[in-house]
Amino acid sequence: xxxxxxxxxxxxxxxxxxxxxxxxxxxxxxxxxxxxxxxxxxxxxxxxxxxxxxxxxxxxxxxxxxxxxxxxxxxxxxxxxxxxxxxxxxxxxxxxxxxxxxxxxxxxxxxxxxxxxxxxxxxxxxxxxxxxxxxxxxxxxxxxxxxxxxxxxxxxxxxxxxxxxxxxxxxxxxxxxxxxxxxxxxxxxxxxxxxxxxxxxxxxxxxxxxxxxxxxxxxxxxxxxxxxxxxxxxxxxxxxxxxxxxxxxxxxxxxxxxxxxxxxxxxxxxxxxxxxxxxxxxxxxxxxxxxxxxxxxxxxxxxxxxxxxxxxxxxxxxxxxxxxxxxxxxxxxxxxxxxxxxxxxxxxxxxxxxxxxxxxxxxxxxxxxxxxxxxxxxxxxxxxxxxxxxxxxxxxxxxxxxxxxxxxxxxxxxxxxxxxxxxxxxxxxxxxxxxxxxxxxxxxxxxxxxxxxxxxxxxxxxxxxxxxxxxxxxxxxxxxxxxxxxxxxxxxxxxxxxxxxxxxx
Amino acid sequence: xxxxxxxxxxxxxxxxxxxxxxxxxxxxxxxxxxxxxxxxxxxxxxxxxxxxxxxxxxxxxxxxxxxxxxxxxxxxxxxxxxxxxxxxxxxxxxxxxxxxxxxxxxxxxxxxxxxxxxxxxxxxxxxxxxxxxxxxxxxxxxxxxxxxxxxxxxxxxxxxxxxxxxxxxxxxxxxxxxxxxxxxxxxxxxxxxxxxxxxxxxxxxxxxxxxxxxxxxxxxxxxxxxxxxxxxxxxxxxxxxxxxxxxxxxxxxxxxxxxxxxxxxxxxxxxxxxxxxxxxxxxxxxxxxxxxxxxxxxxxxxxxxxxxxxxxxxxxxxxxxxxxxxxxxxxxxxxxxxxxxxxxxxxxxxxxxxxxxxxxxxxxxxxxxxxxxxxxxxxxxxxxxxxxxxxxxxxxxxxxxxxxxxxxxxxx
Numbered sequence: 069x070x071x072x073x074x075x076x077x078x079x080x081x082x083x084x085x086x087x088x089x090x091x092x093x094x095x096x097x098x099x100x101x102x103x104x105x106x107x108x109x110x111x112x113x114x115x116x117x118x119x120x121x122x123x124x125x126x127x128x129x130x131x132x133x134x135x136x137x138x139x140x141x142x143x144x145x146x147x148x149x150x151x152x153x154x155x156x157x158x159x160x161x162x163x164x165x166x167x168x169x170x171x172x173x174x175x176x177x178x179x180x181x182x183x184x185x186x187x188x189x190x191x192x193x194x195x196x197x198x199x200x201x202x203x204x205x206x207x208x209x210x211x212x213x214x215x216x217x218x219x220x221x222x223x224x225x226x227x228x229x230x231x232x233x234x235x236x237x238x239x240x241x242x243x244x245x246x247x248x249x250x251x252x253x254x255x256x257x258x259x260x261x262x263x264x265x266x267x268x269x270x271x272x273x274x275x276x277x278x279x280x281x282x283x284x285x286x287x288x289x290x291x292x293x294x295x296x297x298x299x300x301x302x303x304x305x306x307x308x309x310x311x312x313x314x315x316x317x318x319x320x321x322x323x324x325x326x327x328x329x330x331x332x333x334x335x336x337x338x339x340x341x342x343x344x345x346x347x348x349x350x351x352x353x354x355x356x357x358x359x360x361x362x363x364x365x366x367x368x369x370x371x372x373x374x375x376x377x378x379x380x381x382x383x384x385x386x387x388x389x390x391x392x393x394x395x396x397x398x399x400x401x402x403x404x405x406x407x408x409x410x411x412x413x414x415x416x417x418x419x420x421x422x423x424x425x426x427x428x429x430x431x432x433x434x435x436x437x438x439x440x441x442x443x444x445x446x447x448x449x450x451x452x453x454x455x456x457x458x459x460x461x462x463x464x465x466x467x468x469x470x471x472x473x474x475x476x477x478x479x480x481x482x483x484x485x486x487x488x489x490x491x492x493x494x495x496x497x498x499x500x501x502x503x504x505x506x507x508x509x510x511x512x513x514x515x516x517x518x519x520x521x522x523x524x525x526x527x528x529x530x531x532x533x534x535x536x537x538x539x540x541x542x543x544x545x546x547x548x549x550x551x552x553x554x555x556x557x558x559x560x561x562x563x564x565x566x567x568x569x570x571x572x573x
Numbered sequence: 574x575x576x577x578x579x580x581x582x583x584x585x586x587x588x589x590x591x592x593x594x595x596x597x598x599x600x601x602x603x604x605x606x607x608x609x610x611x612x613x614x615x616x617x618x619x620x621x622x623x624x625x626x627x628x629x630x631x632x633x634x635x636x637x638x639x640x641x642x643x644x645x646x647x648x649x650x651x652x653x654x655x656x657x658x659x660x661x662x663x664x665x666x667x668x669x670x671x672x673x674x675x676x677x678x679x680x681x682x683x684x685x686x687x688x689x690x691x692x693x694x695x696x697x698x699x700x701x702x703x704x705x706x707x708x709x710x711x712x713x714x715x716x717x718x719x720x721x722x723x724x725x726x727x728x729x730x731x732x733x734x735x736x737x738x739x740x741x742x743x744x745x746x747x748x749x750x751x752x753x754x755x756x757x758x759x760x761x762x763x764x765x766x767x768x769x770x771x772x773x774x775x776x777x778x779x780x781x782x783x784x785x786x787x788x789x790x791x792x793x794x795x796x797x798x799x800x801x802x803x804x805x806x807x808x809x810x811x812x813x814x815x816x817x818x819x820x821x822x823x824x825x826x827x828x829x830x831x832x833x834x835x836x837x838x839x840x841x842x843x844x845x846x847x848x849x850x851x852x853x854x855x856x857x858x859x860x861x862x863x864x865x866x867x868x869x870x871x872x873x874x875x876x877x878x879x880x881x882x883x884x885x886x887x888x889x890x891x892x893x894x895x896x897x898x899x900x901x902x903x904x905x906x907x908x909x910x911x912x913x914x915x916x917x918x919x920x921x922x923x924x925x926x927x928x929x930x931x932x933x934x935x936x937x938x939x940x941x942x943x944x945x946x947x948x949x950x951x952x953x954x955x956x957x958x959x960x961x962x963x964x965x966x967x968x969x970x971x972x973x974x975x976x977x978x979x980x981x982x983x984x985x
Contacts, residue, residue, distance in 0.1 A: 440853070455798065
């Protein structure tokens with residue numbers, strides 16, 4: 069097969085750091101090419117070089133595309149040649165309809181007047197291609213993330229895409245939505261569209277990719293061909309540069325007395341008062357235990373956690389929370405924290421951290437009383453605390469005075485963990501603790517969780533990645549449509565059993 | 574985008590003077606801008622700007638802007654805005670005038686009642702912003718109209734005054750010197766001036782010494798934790814400039830009539846607010862609230878109450894400014910404070926606060942207010958018309974913010 073894209077010896081330097089070091093990437097026409105690598109390895113930089121975000125001349129090396137030397141100066145240049153990138157963070161306007169979004173910046177018009185009929189007709193065609201049955205006039209706001217992703221792809225198709233680049237397309241998707249998306253990629257491939265997919269999820273890479281290029285520390289370290297079989301372990305080894313035979317660290321399992329009990333928990337939707345979101349949930353967690361909550365997105369896992377944590381979500385909340393058998397007041401966030409609860413949010417950037425502030429600022433934020441006397445902060449003590457957690461969690465940063473916005477996902481997550489550890493909680497609720505962070509950092513986060521349970525903390529872990537729950541938890545509650553539909557011990561649990569509990573309801 | 578340049582290493586942040594300067598361009602830029610503007614007007618006004626009487630005037634003229642800028646900084650850091658402060662200033666001035674002049678109430682009672690009323694006004698606006706999540710722009714825009722109307726109503730469209738002499742002391746009084754006139758006569762002769770106020774000079778020296786001492790202490794602490802702070806030569810250059818300016822100003826003030834009462838009030842407030850915003854739990858929480866309200870709330874911070882308090886505080890400070898302003902004019906007029914909210918907001922933004930909340934410093938806001946003040950004063954001395962003055966001030970505000978954004982982009 070002929071090559072569609074060949075990037076030769078690409079080197080891109082930023083002041084003080086070489087982001088890409090003589091990277092070669094060749095993509096054949098009509099294939100799905102996966103790029104794997106840890107966060108910060110240089111995948112996104114490589115794609116920015118390709119798409120003209122970093123204009124020709126600002127990097128060394130050559131790009132050959134579609135049989136000619138390409139020198140893109142802007143994103144527009146590359147789009148005109150049929151290269152479309154779909155980013156992790158979707159670039160749709162929520163208040164506009166699907167049709168308006170698809171043709172945004174590329175409107176069907178005559179003399180500045182939008183041709184609505186033409187727009188809607190074309191949109192319907194495109195939606196059919198990506199397997200969406202929603203009306204073109206539906207507001208993007210009102211469809212889920214999975215469908216939004218498909219709208220993005222429809223938008224790309226509207227531009228006669230030749231090379232479609234998907235940057236972690238399934239990071240925010242549920243298992244079945246992810247599958248749909250991957251199947252769509254295979255279908256597009258059958259229609260002759262070439263795809264590059266950037267992903268952390270190796271099972272997905274194995275499912276769709278024809279070729280895999282692994283990037284580590286700004287260098288392309290290996291190129292694997294699906295025809296010769298793709299071994300996940302091989303990819304992981306190349307990504308992290310060491311053997312990762314074990315993806316989940318071992319932990320001695322010994323559960324102590326019951327720490328957290330939640331009884332008859334009911335929650336209604338904050339805006340639609342008649343909609344009950346959480347139905348009669350009761351569960352418990354013992355000291356030293358890691359308890360998982362499995363369920364599809366929208367099953368109410370985050371709503372459950374947030375309603376318990378200071379009633380941060382929902383209204384009409386009823387039920388009881390007991391710690392060590394004693395009912396506790398968790399009606400406000402500060403009371404929940406005082407009672408010994410901590411909640412690591414699912415979305416660290418918008419709910420967990422103050423990105424413009426330093427690691428020190430974020431570390432002490434939930435427990436300022438611990439670094440102050442009579443309302444006056446002791447900055448020396450603050451620094452000491454932040455340093456202590458930086459060392460304990462091995463957060464990689466030049467100093468605790470670094471802004472957290474500059475850190476990678478894994479290190480940001482460590483700062484969030486540090487913030488909650490400093491409140492000395494008895495119960496930690498972790499909502500998607502490893503979302504969007506790379507394999508190496510995941511392992512470290514797992515180790516931290518194990519350390520916490522070894523110290524006798526009760527840990528609740530919410531995750532969309534079932535292997536993670538299976539690898540980490542002592543028990544797993546299965547949640548569906550706002551209720552618990554089953555409880556499995558580590559020995560009983562498997563992906564199949566969890567799924568069958570979800571679908572049998 | 575998952576690529577971050579600081580990933581895992583320290584090499585992404587090249588150390589050194591130039592990079593340090595680039596990252597802190599804003600703070601140094603502000604200081605140098607003030608100095609440059611002062612130097613410029615000193616030259617073009619033929620030395621009038623820095624004459625003792627004019628320096629004293631500068632403080633008197635800008636005191637109410639600065640007092641309000643302290644509260645406005647907190648409101649803006651918390652992610653809000655208050656457009657009503659000019660009207661509130663006028664309304665409280667009118668209220669005080671009616672109380673003192675028409676009802677013959679004692680001054681102390683009037684001051685107390687005015688400050689309480691200011692707090693209530695702040696509470697009435699803050700309530701809607703904090704607990705009903707109504708945008709502060711709208712609530713305070715309404716407040717601006719309401720209190721402008723209320724002062725017209727209170728004054729029946731007339732000016733009310735004059736105030737008794739003791740009330741005027743709020744603004745135009747001077748703190749008596751600690752030494753009698755005869756004792757300082759020698760000093761005055763030594764410097765070749767008519768009189769020399771030991772208190773003003775002494776206080777200047779003390780404040781300057783404390784600033785350097787605190788700075789050195791902070792550096793020593795940072796060093797103990799291995800925190801890379803300001804390069805030492807920058808520290809000294811900055812401190813010498815600040816010291817020089819302080820000593821120079823205290824000397825000038827000492828050779829005029831000494832410390833104006835309002836300067837003392839203002840100075841004490843600046844110190845208190847700088848301390849509260851930088852060194853206390855409540856200050857920290859306000860920055861967290863403005864930086865990311867949701868994350869702050871999920872960290873156990875009572876975001877609604879903090880927002881409410883920020884507005885109460887603003888109301889009290891606007892009331893205090895209203896008293897000072899009325900005392901200075903010696904009369905309450907229906908037009909008092911008209912458009913002043915914009916000067917206050919401009920001062921805070923020139924001082925480096927961000928529109929989206931979460932950043933900005935008290936010292937910045939004060940310097941910002943002085944930049945505006947010096948320009949007002951200098952241009953008036955030069956006899957530039959109000960038309961050009963407004964245009965120039967507008968452009969300076971725009972330039973300051975563009976400079977800000979430009980710097981941030983270069984860093985990013």
